[in-house]
Amino acid sequence: MASFLCLRLKLRRKPVRVGESGFKKEPGPARMTKQQISKLTMSFSRSRVIAFGGFSTVYLGKFPNSGVAAVKVIDSGSSHRLSAVFRQELQILQRVRHESIVRVLGYCDEGEEGVLVFQYAANGTLHENIHGKWDSVLSWKQRMGIAYQLAQALEYLHEKCDPQIVHGDIKSSNVLLDSQFNCKLCDFGSAKMGFSSSVQPPLSGPEMIDGGARGRDISAATRPKCGRLATRMMMMGSPGYTDPHYLRTGIATKKSDIYSFGVILLELITGLEAISSSDCNERLVCKARQMLKDESKVTAMVDPRLDVGNNNLGVEVEAVASIAAMCLVDCPTLRPSASHILETMRIRVPSVGFLFSKDKGAA
Incomplete structure (x- = not known):
């Protein structure tokens, strides 16, 4: 075996x-x-x-x-x-x-x-399911299954396609869920083929973009204001998910997708949005900074709906937080590949074991 x-x-x-x-x-x-x-x-x-x-x-x-x-x-x-x-x-x-x-x-x-x-994805988007549109709450096992499947999709795009594909707009509202809560990555309007893509970032950083979509956003473009269509349409990513290295350099690579994946892991752990609508538009990455530096602090930020303490999942949550921290490091070359993320999850996150009983490869 x-x-x-x-x-x-x-x-x-x-x-x-x-x-x-x-x-x-x-x-x-x-x-x-x-x-x-x-x-x-x-x-x-x-x-x-x-x-x-x-x-x-x-x-x-x-x-x-x-x-x-x-x-x-x-x-x-x-x-x-x-x-x-x-x-x-x-x-x-x-x-x-x-x-x-x-x-x-x-x-x-x-x-x-x-x-x-x-x-058709019967269960809407991951964003809707995490952030309260539906009455039901995604279990930890469901969340980890979705994260693992999303990493599989990225591994396919980044490592199994020739030329490689950079998605360019990984976010929870671009992750659809079917009737069995399986991940279906969508919206390739910002995608680029090739190892890296040079795309001009906004002139004054991420604040030039709208404050993020709420609800069912499956479009890569945001509606322009005051004639700024050209600048906006060249921008990849969404507020709260965009790789800071890309914002500084204008170079988007597959490691830009990995950064965005790290933000989604934080959403799955905390139940909080990538950009807070009630906290002066604070980014989740900033809010979770202490958790990312010290795994022992992760329990203080876990989504209270998960009841992690009573389910003995603390070790798994810390493992996922450490994966998120690796994805969110400032230097892109130090971020893990999608295949490395999958290997780490197989070893440190037992909750994804149910996926191994059936082939989850490309269809």
């Missing part, structure tokens, strides 16, 4: 071409007409709207066979940049295949609006 696991770990490190990985293949997304999209959304009825983004609206689509989908309509007609973002997202989603990445079922590129049809 040990030799099998060792062999499997070695095989995982070999890069493969996107869409040529040897994994089980599924038919690519279908090109659809505007008439077909209209039927799916009941003529874009307001009653079917399930989410809004900066430049997009998401509708619940219903197929004749009773299947459902999320239909993302991107108003790209007013900007060549938005049109390019739509085509870039479509190009990447057409090529990637992984069980923890949302699957695109179809698309429409007729007219000024770009449309992407995705598999």
Whole structure:
């Protein structure tokens, strides 16, 4: 058994071409007409709207066979940049295949609006589930399963795709959850292919961006103000999640995604938002600084809804806090890779063991 696991770990490190990985293949997304999209959304009825983004609206689509989908309509007609973002997202989603990445079922590129049809995620976003939109509370085991699957998605993008893919906007509202609370990473509008991507950051730092989305934000773009479209549209990431090294240098790499993943780990531990809406927009990373320096202080910040003390999970929580601390170090080269994160979680976070009984590789 040990030799099998060792062999499997070695095989995982070999890069493969996107869409040529040897994994089980599924038919690519279908090109659809505007008439077909209209039927799916009941003529874009307001009653079917399930989410809004900066430049997009998401509708619940219903197929004749009773299947459902999320239909993302991107108003790209007013900007060549938005049109390019739509085509870039479509190009990447057409090529990637992984069980923890949302699957695109179809698309429409007729007219000024770009449309992407995705598999439907019945349990909304991770943001909604952590921060109180739903009455139920994600258990520690569910949270760790989601974190592990998200790390698997990043490992696939960063280490198994050729060229490598930087997602560019990892945040809890871009993590969808299906009916079994499995992770489905979405929104590749900011994604870049290649080892690193040079992208101009805002002139005066993260404060130039809006204070973060609330609720169901699945758009990479934020609505512009006062003619600052060009600057905003070149910005990668979201407030509270953006790699400080990127803000200083304008260079986004896969380690920028790892930083954002560290912020999500803090959200899962504390139940707090990446940017506090009630505390002068304080960043969670700043609020958790003492916890990150000293694992023994982590229990003071654990989400009280988790009842960690009575479930003997303190050691696991400290382990996850230490992983978050590694992801959030200032120097990108010192941050762990996604595969290193997975290996550490397998060893130090027993709660993810339930995932090993079935293959969670690329689909």
